[in-house]
Amino acid sequence: MGKTIIRVLAPLLVIAGGVGVSVLLHATKPQPEKSGDKARPVSVYTAPVQRQDVVLEVFTQGEVRPRTELDLVAQVSGRIVAVSPEFTEGGIITPGEALLEIEDTDYRLALREAQARVAEARVAVEQALADADVARKQLRNEPNASDLALKKPQVARARAQLEAAEAGLEQARLDLERTRITLPFEGRLTATRADKGQYITAGAVVGHAFASDVVEVRLPLADAQLASLGLPIGYSAEAGGGLPVDFSARVAGTQQHWRGRLTRLDAAIDPATRTLYGMAELHSPYRDNVSDLGMPMAVGLYVEATIQGRSMRDARLIPAEALRAGDTVYLVSEAGTLDIRQVDVLHRNGERAVISAGLEGGERVVTSAIRNPIQGMAIYSIDGDDTAVATN
Structure with missing residues (x-):
């Protein structure tokens, strides 16, 4: 009986002892030291919101193309007897200067025959008038004399024959x-398809040319860009007017610049791209309006265009990197905490953004990246010179 009681109580005593030791250790464990320091602020770079008058600029691009481009077509048939030295790819076209000359012997003979027919027809008119006078x-004493008797139809026929002659x-x-x-304009040849001695017929295409007085650049514009221009759809500038445009392209290893004007906007939106196209012009691109380094804005060149849009008074400007998604x-609030704010963006480019609402001049915007931004979190503001301007 005694052994049975011992076998039952022994495990219970072991368990009770273990629980007692655990409670004793927990009660006597050392307490960790509590720190009274606050969370460390996140250091960020900031920039002030500037207020100033600005001219909005729109950046786009397009390909240079001639305003006038055509095929050279022969209007008479014959053998080519003379070719201008400029009748070659890239040749210069002078108004009125012959590029090709066709043998004209037959046409001179036809001209002499036509002159003879005119002289003969004039004599016939004089003869008909004399007969009518007689x-x-x-x-004169016949009041009912017919027109035929008075030779009026004969005079009319003679005059008609003279007009035909x-x-x-x-x-x-x-x-x-x-x-x-x-050709009646200055230009350049881009292709030639005839040469001296060749016989050509009327209607044959002998070359391709374009006028060099004006070149155009068709520029795509998004809706936000249209707002920055401040122009209505279908806009057309008066003669000599339009918004200034700075064209630029890298040619011969150097960045070249030309100055033109935006003269009109399409009256319809392109259904394929959902964009509106504008047309910019540059006059005399090969002679008077070359770049500062003497380079013409050649046809076929792909250029970037900076259009000067509407003016804004007292606009709010921030660096482009300060504008976040959405x-x-x-x-940075006055208390040194993060303030996440929604703004209305009027215009933006690679360097700055123009804000129409949501910011005031003098406020400081964060330009550096923040991992896991939370409204009200502590931040430490640093300006561009690494100088502390606000602390938590």
Whole structure:
């Protein structure tokens, strides 16, 4: 009986002893020291919100193309007997200067024949008028004399024949002039398809050229860019007007700049890209309006365009890196804590953003990255010179 009681109580005593030791250790464990320091502020770089008058700038790009571009087409047939030295790819076109000359012997003979027909028709008119005068005198006492008896139809026929002969003479002169293939503007040749000795027919294409007086650049514009320009859809500038545009491209290893004007906007939005296109112009790109380094803004060149848009008075400006996703801005409050604020962005580019609402001049915006930003978190503001301007 005694052994049975011992076997039952022994495990219970072991368990009770273990619990007692555990309670004793927990009661006598040392307490960790409590620190009274607050969370360390996060250091950030900041910049002030500036208030000043600005001119909004729109950045876009496009390809230079000529305003006038055409095929050179022969208007008469014949053998080419002369070719200008400028009739080659890249050749300079002078207004009225012959690029090609077609053999004109047949056309000169046709002109002489037309002149003879005119002279003959004039004699016929004089003869008809004389006959009519005689008939009128003979029939002056006949009140009911017919027009045929008075030779009026004969006079009308003679005059009609004279007009036809004069028209034939004018056509012969035109055909003779058209043996010299010319253009009425300054330009450049981009292709040639004929040479001396070749026989060509009327309507044959002998080359391709463009006018060098004006080049155009078609520029895509997003809705925000259109707002920065302050122009309505379908805008068309008056002669000599339009918004200033600075074109730039890297040519011959150097950045070149040219100055033109935005003269009009399309009246419809492109359904494929959902953008609006504007047209900028540059006059005399190969002679008067070359770059500062003497480089022309050549046709086919891909250029970047900076358009000067509307002016803004007392605008709020912040660095581009201070504008966060969703048009939010991080600011340093007077208490040295983070203030996450929503703003209205009027214009932005790679360097700055123009804010229309949500900021005041003198406030400081955070320009550096913040990991896990939380409204009201402690921050330590540093300006561009690593000088502390606000602390927690």
